[in-house]
Every structure is written in structure tokens, then in C-alpha cells.
Amino acid sequence: MPDLTPSSTVNDGLSMPGTVSGVQTPTVKDPARFLTPKARKTEADGIRGLLPLEKPGVVSFPCATLLVLPSSPSPRRAGRPNPHTFPFASITLNLKPPLSTSSEPAASSGPTTLEIAGEDLEAALQYGPSAGLPQLRGVLEDLQSTVHKREKGTGWTVSVGSGSQDLMYKGFQTVLSPGDPVLLETPLYAGALPAIRMLGAELVEVDVDEQGLSAINLERVLASWPEGKKRPRVIYSTPTGCNPSGCSASRERKLAVLEVCKKYDILIFEDDPYYYLTQNLIPSYFELEKQVIPEGGHVLRFDSMSKLLSAGMRLGWVTGPKALVHAIDVITSGANLHTSSISQVMAYRLLGHWGISGFVSHCTAVADFYAERREVFEAIARKHLDGLARWVSPVAGMFLWIDLSPAGITDTYELIRHEAYEKGVLAVPGYAFYPSGRKSSHLRVAFSVCDMEKDVDLGFSRLATAIKDKRKQLGLE
Numbered sequence: 001m002p003d004l005t006p007s008s009t010v011n012d013g014l015s016m017p018g019t020v021s022g023v024q025t026p027t028v029k030d031p032a033r034f035l036t037p038k039a040r041k042t043e044a045d046g047i048r049g050l051l052p053l054e055k056p057g058v059v060s061f062p063c064a065t066l067l068v069l070p071s072s073p074s075p076r077r078a079g080r081p082n083p084h085t086f087p088f089a090s091i092t093l094n095l096k097p098p099l100s101t102s103s104e105p106a107a108s109s110g111p112t113t114l115e116i117a118g119e120d121l122e123a124a125l126q127y128g129p130s131a132g133l134p135q136l137r138g139v140l141e142d143l144q145s146t147v148h149k150r151e152k153g154t155g156w157t158v159s160v161g162s163g164s165q166d167l168m169y170k171g172f173q174t175v176l177s178p179g180d181p182v183l184l185e186t187p188l189y190a191g192a193l194p195a196i197r198m199l200g201a202e203l204v205e206v207d208v209d210e211q212g213l214s215a216i217n218l219e220r221v222l223a224s225w226p227e228g229k230k231r232p233r234v235i236y237s238t239p240t241g242c243n244p245s246g247c248s249a250s251r252e253r254k255l256a257v258l259e260v261c262k263k264y265d266i267l268i269f270e271d272d273p274y275y276y277l278t279q280n281l282i283p284s285y286f287e288l289e290k291q292v293i294p295e296g297g298h299v300l301r302f303d304s305m306s307k308l309l310s311a312g313m314r315l316g317w318v319t320g321p322k323a324l325v326h327a328i329d330v331i332t333s334g335a336n337l338h339t340s341s342i343s344q345v346m347a348y349r350l351l352g353h354w355g356i357s358g359f360v361s362h363c364t365a366v367a368d369f370y371a372e373r374r375e376v377f378e379a380i381a382r383k384h385l386d387g388l389a390r391w392v393s394p395v396a397g398m399f400l401w402i403d404l405s406p407a408g409i410t411d412t413y414e415l416i417r418h419e420a421y422e423k424g425v426l427a428v429p430g431y432a433f434y435p436s437g438r439k440s441s442h443l444r445v446a447f448s449v450c451d452m453e454k455d456v457d458l459g460f461s462r463l464a465t466a467i468k469d470k471r472k473q474l475g476l477e
């Protein structure tokens with residue numbers, strides 16, 4: 001008989017249904033201390049809990065929907081819909097020739113074809129583990145270990161999600177209870193807000209400077225935290241090519257932020273979908289953490305394939321302390337079971353074909369592509385907005401965060417909603433990126449897909465006219 005003894009309270013995939021064993025209080029160094037009491041107690045459902053017990057010699061009767069954990073010894077034996085009934089004989093991926101980079105011309109090789117058949121097709125069409133297919137997780141672990149210089153097997157792990165958005169949404173659920181304060185760099189990616197608001201957390205703004213999250217502002221907020229009030233334990237930041245501010249935190253800035261996080265015992269949500277969209281990669285919080293906090297455990301990192309392979313594949317991955325990543329897996333098991341296996345197989349076949357160095361050179365080519373666009377876009381913006389606006393010239397990402405205070409405009413919402421829209425141009429007013437909805441003199445424009453030849457020039461000329469009209473209205477001209 002297999003041993004059915006329940007295991008620890010954080011999901012390791014071996015716990016049995018409804019068997020919340022004695023909830024252990026995490027120690028000071030245990031990353032599980034960042035989890036809410038609920039997240040610490042909740043385990044995967046009963047089917048999932050049984051799966052790791054499958055092994056040769058044990059007859060496993062099929063379940064209607066079967067959820068398989070990566071630790072399952074024989075995932076293919078488990079009960080699932082019978083693939084005989086699926087109408088797909090194979091999937092063929094036709095790859096474009098590699099993009100050229102600034103240092104390497106476009107490869108002369110033609111398109112490549114990857115055929116997904118046999119075991120890969122089976123995996124692509126079936127239910128899979130909540131944390132992601134082991135093949136893909138293995139590749140991603142190698143990638144993280146190589147790029148972020150973190151040794152494997154040292155307390156961190158990787159799980160796959162339906163975009164980094166999905167994983168962040170779940171991540172916030174594991175660390176925030178109603179009323180908990182959470183530190184947010186501001187302006188921040190507006191897409192992070194609904195999840196945090198739904199949890200009833202208290203949103204605490206920490207203003208960025210020209211390098212993104214400011215260690216000084218962070219220290220100021222934490223040092224002046226009211227006596228007796230529940231302290232924040234999490235900070236959210238997009239450190240590279242931030243959406244919307246376009247700022248990137250340098251290595252030195254990140255080290256300074258990590259020092260503050262160490263001092264006040266704060267977990268960093270490193271939301272970094274633009275990490276590779278810069279021509280000189282900046283060491284991540286996940287990499288630098290070891291220098292400041294040798295035991296680690298203070299960074300939960302979110303990566304995304306959206307800007308690198310395809311946004312529609314909905315593929316992201318979270319990297320961080322096992323206890324925190326597994327708590328996210330538990331939510332996945334109850335929310336969407338797992339990320340599309342088809343997307344995962346596409347990714348691991350592609351990454352297998354490229355290897356880590358091929359993936360990184362693809363990313364370099366993507367970074368070069370956006371850098372070229374950024375240069376043209378900024379030159380046109382300068383031509384029209386000179387004297388009316390200023391911005392930090394981004395070294396990464398796809399956004400310009402344009403400050404109209406040189407033109408005397410303090411609220412871009414009014415400008416965009418009326419003067420700009422009437423002239424036929426739209427941009428996102430800055431207030432959308434502040435939880436408090438405060439008035440902002442900024443607006444966000446993206447240079448990722450617009451038509452450089454005609455739309456950009458027209459758009460900025462209309463915007464300049466709108467600004468001048470507004471100035472007249474305000475009695476500034």
C-alpha cells in the first residue's frame with residue numbers, strides 16, 4: 001500500500017484532500033512567512049493530492065479530469081480524456097528566419113519547421129501539471145540559472161502561468177489579506193491594480209524618480225510608518241523599461257532597494273516583462289538579491305514571453321522561493337488547472353531548438369528592433385514637443401512617459417479627453433497609473449506598433465497643437 005500520510009501545509013503536491021495538517025508558523029527566515037495564513041493552509045484538491053502516488057504496479061483508474069503534478073512518477077498513465085478522440089494528427093511550427101541584430105546581419109537560412117508529434121503532441125493536447133510541463137520548467141530553470149546567475153537547487157523554483165499577469169494575480173492572492181498594506185511604485189502598471197483592489201489591500205504609493213523605484217522614497221515611507229499600524233511586507237515594481245514611466249533601475253539602484261527590503265523584511269514582486277528589451281541587460285533583483293541577502297527569499301520574479309515570442313500564447317513564468325511559487329500553483333490548480341499545454345509545448349520545442357544562447361540572441365534582436373523604433377519615435381516627438389514637454393529617454397521597453405509640465409499642463413486627462421481627442425490623437429493620461437487617481441502632468445505613448453512613416457509625425461503634430469490650444473485656454477499664451 002502506498003503511504004497516504006499527509007505532508008506539510010504548503011503544497012508540495014503530496015498532500016491529501018482536506019488534510020490540512022498542523023499549520024506550522026514559519027520561522028523568520030522561512031519565505032513562507034510572506035504568505036497569508038490562508039495561503040499557508042490551502043492545499044491542492046483531492047485528485048491532485050493522489051497523483052504523485054501513482055507508480056508502476058498501482059492500477060490507477062481514470063478520473064473525469066485528471067490533474068498531474070510534475071512530481072508524478074508517470075504522468076502519462078494517469079486518467080484523462082482519451083486522446084484517440086482528439087482530431088489533431090500533428091502540429092507544425094513554421095519559424096521565420098532569425099531576426100537580425102545590430103552586430104549580426106539577418107541569417108541567410110530559410111524558415112525552419114518544427115513538427116510536434118508523438119509524445120510532444122500527446123503532452124500538447126492533454127491536461128498537464130499546474131506548475132507547467134516538466135520539460136518547459138526544466139528549460140526555464142536552466143535559463144534563469146544562466147541569465148540571473150542563480151545556482152539551481154538552492155531553494156528557488158519556476159512555475160509556468162498564462163502570462164505573467166496570471167501569475168502576479170495569483171501571487172498577490174497568496175501574500176495579501178484584506179486590509180494589508182502593499183507598497184506600489186508609482187506610477188505603476190495599471191494592470192496590476194484590479195487584483196490588488198479585489199483583495200481589499202491598502203495601496204501605498206512610493207514615487208519613482210528617473211531610475212524607477214526610489215530607495216530613498218521607499219525608506220522614507222517605511223521609516224515613517226505609523227506606530228501600531230500593520231506594516232507592509234510586499235513591494236511591487238517593474239524595474240526595466242517600466243510601463244508607464246519608461247525608467248530602468250540600475251544595478252546600484254537595485255542594490256539600494258534590496259538593502260531597504262532587507263532592513264524592513266519586504267518581499268519584492270519583480271514584474272519584469274521588458275527585462276530583455278534593452279541592449280545591455282541590467283542585473284535583476286533576483287540576481288542581485290544574493291549579494292545583499294545571502295539566504296535569498298526576498299524576490300518573486302515574473303517573466304513573460306509576450307514581448308519575445310507572442311503575447312497570444314499567454315505564457316509567463318514565476319521564479320522564487322519554493323513555498324511562494326507552490327502557493328501560486330495551488331491557486332492555479334483551483335482556477336484554471338494549468339496553462340495551455342499547446343503553448344507550453346510550442347515554447348519548449350522552440351527553446352529546445354534555439355538553446356539558451358539562441359533564445360538570448362533572439363531577445364537581443366528584439367531589443368535592437370525596439371531601440372531603433374525608439375530612436376525614430378523620440379526624434380519625431382522632440383521635433384514637435386520641444387519646449388512643451390520633457391521625458392526620461394528610455395533604455396528599455398516600449399514607452400515614453402511624457403511630462404507636459406514645461407507647457408504648464410498639470411492634468412493630462414482634460415487635455416486628452418478634449419483638445420487632443422478633438423484633433424484626432426489619443427494617449428493614456430497619467431492619472432490611470434496612480435492608484436489614488438491623482439491628477440498627473442504626464443501621458444504615456446507607446447512606440448511598439450505605430451506607423452513611423454505617417455502616424456507618428458501626424459500624432460505628435462496634433463498633440464502639439466492640442467497643447468498649445470490648452471495653453472491659450474489656461475491663459476498661458
Ligand SMILES: Cc1ncc(COP(=O)(O)O)c(C=O)c1O
Nearest residue numbers: 163164165189238243304306316
Ligand atoms: C508591466 C507589465 N506587467 C505585466 C504585463 C502582462 O504581461 P503578460 O502578457 O505576460 O501577462 C504587462 C503587459 O503589458 C506589463 O506591461
